Amino acid sequence: AVFVAVFLVGVGSSTLHPEASRITSLAGRGRRGFAQSVFQVGGNFGTSIGPLLVALVVAPRDRTWIVCFVVVALLAFRAMRPICRWYADYLVRRRDTREGGAEPAPARPLPLRKTVWAIVLLMVLIFSKYIYMACLSNYFTFYLIERFGVTIRASQLFLFVFLFATAVGTLVGGPVGDRWGRKPVIWISILGTxxxxxxxxxxxxxxxxxxxxxxGFMLSSAFPAILLYSQELLPSKLGLVSGLFFGLTFGVAGIASAVLGDFADAYGIEAVYRACAYTPLLGLVAWFLPNLGPNRSDAAVRG
Structure with missing residues (x-):
């Protein structure tokens, strides 16, 4: 039953994120980095308070209290209904405009070969980011308990500190990218970890x-910039790009969690942290990302 529940959560999340990212681009206009950060910080903040709520609500009682949080999901479902209706109408208008030839699809800023190369580099950066994120998100509590002997409740509070930092970093990374460009944010945030x-x-x-x-702060500030950079590479394929990178992040995190768990069983939690500590150095590949010039927000939004 747990596996089925987790599977359904994953399907729902992976279905939501690509289209939600497109809606975010439409809402952001010239401040797409800020809009993307606000969108993602909702998820990151929710993730961060999860361990805190477990420590305060579930741990002192029993796991059946988890069902209380279903109320939040129901409220989110209700809040999304008017957005879905507006977006459905928008898609109809966009289709009619495209079929009438009133607005051509925006062109790529780079030749196809350079675009593919840039996408591959971004995938490497996603890999480096989410391997380390999976290490901390899934095994930080076990690491603290094993090394420092903290209680389960205290370990959840420390995990909240890390996850809260990811929410703050996400909120900062997008606006900074709007002002200074996506590539500097990607370069500094991943390698700065x-x-x-x-x-x-x-x-x-x-x-x-x-x-x-x-x-957590440094690493999480990279994802809004990575996603928007990839959208600016393929401005007429926002849904495709968003699906690719959100799917890649979820997939990498899931596979990494399983691999790291097996590694921890064989060599210990501390060995996992010592090995994963080097993965942010893969951020060096950001040096080879092509420059796109000024942020191409309007072109991407038209896509």
Whole structure:
């Protein structure tokens, strides 16, 4: 039953994100980075308060109290209904406009070969980001319990600190990309995680919490920039690009969780953290991303 429930959650989430990202682009106009950050920070903030609610509501009682959180899902479903109606009408108008030839599809900023190369580099960056994110999100509590002997409740509070940092980083990364460009944000955020990830296995409990916060903040600020950069590469394929990168992130995180769990069983949790600490260094490949010039927000929105 748990596997079925998790499967259905995954299907729903993967169906929502690509189209929701397109709607975000329509809403953002010239501030697409900010709009994308606001969209994603909702999910990240919800993820961050999950462990906190588990520590405060579920842990002192029993797991049946998890059913209380279904109310939040029902409220979200109700809130999405008018958005879905508006979006359906928008798609009809867009189709009629395209069929009438009133508006051509926006062109790619780069030749096909360079576009494919850039997409491959972005996939490598996603891989480096979500391998480390999976390490922290899924095994941080076990790491704290094993190394520092903290309680389950305390470990959930430390996990909240890390996940809250990812929400803050997501909110910051998009607007900074609007102002300074996507590539600098990608470069700084992913590679800037490395000092904290490399230091974390050697820190005490307090400094581990600080390093986890900094690593979460730096790493999460990259995804809005990566997604928008990829949308600007293929401005007429926003849904395709969004689906590719959201699907890739979810898939990489899921596979990484399984692989890291097997690695932890064989070599221990600390070995996992020492090995994964080097994955942010893959951010060096951001150096090879082509420059797109000024943010192509209007072209991407028209797509």
């Amino acid at each position: 490395a000092p904290f990830s490399l230091a974390m296995p050697h820190c005490g409990l307090a400094l581990t919490a600080v390093a986890a916060f900094c690593a």
